[in-house]
Amino acid sequence: MTARRTRLIVALDTKDTAQARAWRAQTAASTDAVKLGLEFTYARGLDAVRDVAGDRPLFLDLKLHDIPNTVASAIGSLAAMRPAMLTIHAAGGHAMIAAARAAVDDAFPVDARPILLAVTVLTSMDAEALRETGVSDTPRGQVVRLGALAMAAGADGLVCSSHEIAPLRDRLGDRPVLVVPGIRPAGAAAGDQKRIMTPAEARRAGADWIVVGRPITTAADPAAAAAAIAAELAG
Numbered sequence: 001m002t003a004r005r006t007r008l009i010v011a012l013d014t015k016d017t018a019q020a021r022a023w024r025a026q027t028a029a030s031t032d033a034v035k036l037g038l039e040f041t042y043a044r045g046l047d048a049v050r051d052v053a054g055d056r057p058l059f060l061d062l063k064l065h066d067i068p069n070t071v072a073s074a075i076g077s078l079a080a081m082r083p084a085m086l087t088i089h090a091a092g093g094h095a096m097i098a099a100a101r102a103a104v105d106d107a108f109p110v111d112a113r114p115i116l117l118a119v120t121v122l123t124s125m126d127a128e129a130l131r132e133t134g135v136s137d138t139p140r141g142q143v144v145r146l147g148a149l150a151m152a153a154g155a156d157g158l159v160c161s162s163h164e165i166a167p168l169r170d171r172l173g174d175r176p177v178l179v180v181p182g183i184r185p186a187g188a189a190a191g192d193q194k195r196i197m198t199p200a201e202a203r204r205a206g207a208d209w210i211v212v213g214r215p216i217t218t219a220a221d222p223a224a225a226a227a228a229i230a231a232e233l234a235g
């Protein structure tokens with residue numbers, strides 16, 4: 001149990017600018033930030049991302065994963081986006097994460113630095129999917145291993161599932177900002193997500209932020225769906 005407030009990020013996963021704008025407006029009263037990722041960015045470009053985010057805190061979820069020089073240069077190219085959060089893959093290793101850290105510190109003014117988040121093990125992966133990649137450890141073990149690596153290399157926080165919050169806090173304490181997708185309100189379809197919890201369970205587990213996409217965006221009333229999740233978080 002924890003007293004920390006868990007904040008809500010809505011994932012605006014669409015290729016359609018008007019749709020993204022509509023979801024942003026419909027959920028603004030109940031959410032703390034908007035997430036724009038690969039689907040929207042590849043379809044519409046960074047100018048449209050900035051336009052859709054408007055004055056809302058932007059979680060720019062591009063999950064950078066390349067050689068250190070390329071990741072650092074890419075982060076430099078994102079400085080004008082003024083994101084509140086930025087993602088890289090922890091599996092890129094120490095040198096890549098350290099290069100990302102240095103690039104963030106270099107490219108952004110001190111008072112506008114995004115939270116540099118390292119994605120540990122995607123919430124769509126279970127033990128079997130991990131084994132297919134050559135990892136014999138459990139998702140939990142691999143998340144803690146990659147989380148410790150990422151934090152040692154300079155990340156500010158981690159993307160993980162709710163199931164790994166307790167072991168991450170045991171190993172790394174309060175320092176990492178923990179951002180948690182794989183959230184499904186009771187009765188919602190899991191879809192491709194494997195390591196899931198409800199918003200209330202994620203709050204009790206100690207998530208700093210939860211990320212919710214389809215349970216809001218495919219709802220008949222996205223505003224009501226977001227408000228219900230916010231109410232669940234308020235507990």
Ligand SMILES: O=c1ccn([C@@H]2O[C@H](COP(=O)(O)O)[C@@H](O)[C@H]2O)c(=O)[nH]1
Pocket residue numbers: 011013037119121122123124159160181182183193211212213214215
């Ligand atoms: O491990 C991860 C990392 C990122 N995501 C992103 O979060 C949202 C979740 O969307 P839902 O529709 O609620 O499943 C999506 O944009 C993913 O790219 C993740 O799910 N897991």
